[in-house]
Every structure is written in C-alpha cells, then in structure tokens.
Amino acid sequence: MTKIAPSILSADFAKLGEEIKEVEQAGADYIHVDVMDGHFVPNITIGPLIADAIKPITDVPLDVHLMIENPDVYIPQFAKSASIITVHQEACVHLHRTLQLIRSHDVKPGVVINPGTPAEAIKPILTEVDLVLLMTVNPGFGGQSFIHEVVPKIAQIAAWREEMNLDFEIEIDGGVNEETAPICTENGADVLVAGSAIFNQSDRKEAIDQIRKSAEK
Numbered sequence: 131m132t133k134i135a136p137s138i139l140s141a142d143f144a145k146l147g148e149e150i151k152e153v154e155q156a157g158a159d160y161i162h163v164d165v166m167d168g169h170f171v172p173n174i175t176i177g178p179l180i181a182d183a184i185k186p187i188t189d190v191p192l193d194v195h196l197m198i199e200n201p202d203v204y205i206p207q208f209a210k211s212a213s214i215i216t217v218h219q220e221a222c223v224h225l226h227r228t229l230q231l232i233r234s235h236d237v238k239p240g241v242v243i244n245p246g247t248p249a250e251a252i253k254p255i256l257t258e259v260d261l262v263l264l265m266t267v268n269p270g271f272g273g274q275s276f277i278h279e280v281v282p283k284i285a286q287i288a289a290w291r292e293e294m295n296l297d298f299e300i301e302i303d304g305g306v307n308e309e310t311a312p313i314c315t316e317n318g319a320d321v322l323v324a325g326s327a328i329f330n331q332s333d334r335k336e337a338i339d340q341i342r343k344s345a346e347k
C-alpha cells in the first residue's frame with residue numbers, strides 16, 4: 131500500500147499537537163518534518179526542539195527532511211527524535227560520510243535531490259540509503275505546483291533499484307495531490323509527502339484516503 135507522509139509545514143502551528151494527532155488517526159504512515167535554515171532555502175521553519183516535542187505525542191515515525199547547510203552539525207540533535215533523516219545531495223560536500231553519520235545514530239538515512247539535479251548525482255550512494263526523496267518542487271515552501279519534468283527521474287531511480295537489487299523506498303515531495311499521486315506511483319514511488327493537499331482540507335482522513343486511493347488506481 132502506498133505510504134502517505136503529511137508535511138506539517140502546512141499544519142496550523144498554533145495547534146501542532148492536535149494536527150499531528152488528527153493525521154495519525156487518519157492513517158498517516160510518516161510525519162514529514164521540513165527543516166529549513168534560511169540559507170540552503172529562503173525560509174526558516176522547524177528546529178530540533180520542535181521535533182523533540184512532537185516525538186512523544188505520536189507513534190508515527192518522524193521523517194525529517196533537512197533543507198539546511200552543514201547538516202552534519204545538526205544530525206546528532208535530530209537523531210533523538212527522527213526515524214528517517216534525509217539530506218540534500220546539493221548541501222553535502224561529503225555525502226557518503228553524512229549518510230554513514232546518520233546510520234551511526236541508528237536512524238535510517240535518506241538522500242534528496244532537487245528538480246534541477248540529475249539522478250546520476252546519487253547513483254554512487256544508492257547502496258547507502260533506506261530512502262530516496264525526489265523533490266517535485268523547488269524546496270522552501272508548501273503549496274507549489276508539481277514539476278512534471280521530474281517524473282522520468284522517478285522511473286530511473288526505480289529501474290536502478292531493481293537492477294542493483296536494492297530495497298530503499300522512493301518518496302516524492304512537492305505538489306502531490308489526488309491528480310499527481312497516480313503519476314508518482316505509476317513510475318515507482320512508494321511514499322507520497324503531501325502538505326497543502328491534506329492540511330488545507332477540513333477532513334484530513336478524507337484527504338489522506340483520497341490521495342491513497344488515487345495513487346493505487
């Protein structure tokens with residue numbers, strides 16, 4: 131079954147705990163936590179203190195998406211609450227070492243690439259990851275439109291996974307909704323991040339069910 135990871139970037143931060151409980155009860159598979167530093171991307175969001183505060187209120191694994199420069203400095207802090215930590219290839223000078231650092235903290239390592247980065251940039255480290263996250267928007271903000279030109283990269287990563295006999299998950303992030311979800315899964319995606327398509331709806335269960343149903347059509 132397709133996994134759904136609600137991005138709390140689009141939640142109401144004044145009642146974040148309730149928002150997380152609601153998507154947990156609605157069947158969320160991961161809670162997607164977007165961490166932005168105002169340098170790697172032009173926005174500032176959540177730090178480790180918020181991730182620590184969320185952790186004890188939910189049984190859903192935290193999928194922490196680091197959109198920050200020098201992620202190595204902050205990995206030990208996020209490792210206290212995260213089940214998965216993803217780092218951008220574009221932000222890592224020593225990507226292989228950073229992925230090993232994440233695993234050394236007993237957290238699943240994942241790698242992310244922006245829409246403008248070719249799949250080839252991460253081929254040499256696919257053996258090191260539990261998850262590949264493909265951005266279908268330029269990172270920094272929720273509510274943007276899905277960039278369709280990324281779709282062939284989903285299929286490419288899925289093909290390499292099979293050829294190399296690996297079993298990492300493929301996650302898609304940005305502009306995922308009922309219309310774009312099936313395009314992702316048809317091409318090999320296992321996990322769909324959705325922020326505005328879930329939190330902008332009053333009935334979060336209905337929103338998650340609809341995305342999952344259309345993803346599996």
Ligand SMILES: O=C(CO)[C@@H](O)[C@H](O)COP(=O)(O)O
Binds near residue numbers: 140162273274306
């Ligand atoms: O990482 C990011 C944005 O940089 C995402 O996780 C967004 O938060 C997804 O939001 P929607 O496009 O689903 O509204």
Ligand SMILES: [Fe+2]
Binds near residue numbers: 323
């Ligand atoms: Fe994200």
